[in-house]
Amino acid sequence: MEFENIKEALFLISAPIETPNSVDYTWLPAGPEGIVFRVRAANDAHIALTSSEGLSNPMIEVFIGGWANSKSVIRKDQTKPDVFETPTPMVLDANEFRGFWIRWSNNYITVGRENEAAPFMSYSNPDSYPINYVGIRTRRGASGSWIIEEP
Incomplete structure (x- = not known):
């Protein structure tokens, strides 16, 4: 088997992280300025950005494909109310990995799709805190498979 680049090869041999339909996040150490990942889920891929491991404030949550895979928000x-909301019909797929990135720098959070430079969501957080952990989960009847490409 030949690969066009090393990233493609690493993607294929990385073991996905499985998330059940649950309120519980799976916690991972955060990279210094963002995360790049692929997720396979029917709906409701949730990502939490926190200073400490666990569900606590301050926290930013990114919901991709929420509300029956019809919109995405930053909370x-x-x-509530959510600080950013945008329509994203069918952004997720239960049978196919879809790639996304989340970046944070100087209290500014941006969320985008793989191979797209422009974000589809952004938020300027007035409260400064370090992002040391990323939580991932799937909700609202969906389970998911995640491949974290860059911490």
């Missing part, structure tokens, strides 16, 4: 400190 602050587990409370």
